Amino acid sequence: MSLSNPLNAALVPAILFVAYRILFPSKPTAPAVPCTRYDQGEYNWAPTKHPKVAVYKDYDVHELTKSDGRGTNNILLAIARIVDGEITERTVFDVSSGANFYGPEGMYGNFAGRDASRGMAKQSFDEDMLTDLDKPLDNLKDLTAAEIDNMHGWHDHFSNKYKVVGRLV
Template identity: 50%
Template structure:
């Protein structure tokens, strides 16, 4: 049985024209460059962001070199949990100078995160050796690991924290 193409009906003709038009758009896409940078979604995400996010390099930090990254004066905010340094600048409302976790900015937050405490006595002085966390209970260690997992899924890991004399 042989089939023939019948262009006699308007539906077939319209369908053929639509198919040809679609194929033409795929084979010969528009290459015109817009005169201005679009600022809203119309035909896909094709515009450039207002600014490129700052490049983050993986570095080794000590408590002293981590301390300046406390978010004051609009600067970057870093904090460490169990020797992993996270860039939490995107969470400035939480970790910035006026945020509820602001005392962890630029510091080793391991003990405070493990114990769910914002108290200043959870922080080791920057001129002291790193907190070895040896007295933490298993549930506190699990809590700290939960925070590490949460931060790893939300913020950029940008370094590791080592002793002051090991940098």
């Protein structure tokens, strides 16, 4: 190989750099985060505060209403599934990422922190679609087959779009 050729002369430094990196790779460094735990052993850093995560759990109506987007960033709502005329579950979804729709100012805002089953089944945003908090959960017995199918469609939509965080009991 002749260095008198300009192309060869230009490639020599690049080849030497690549060879150096192969022979002496740089070691990745951990981010500069204050240590709180795990400073012994394999882990040498941990964040000072872990992010808040939703935990799957059972909710009652009063606990669910605390997650209506007012005073908290969490927005939850529940939708039921009915099989053979019986409610099999009331799934609680975290719809916080859809705050424009389900937040206090959103068009579905009245469903936030509540059981939205009847309203979703009937495609109605009226306040009378919501069960009074001091009454038993709506048994949804008067829904038609088409309304139940509509509610299941919403349940499936929410299952594919939002996190399931629990069930309403």
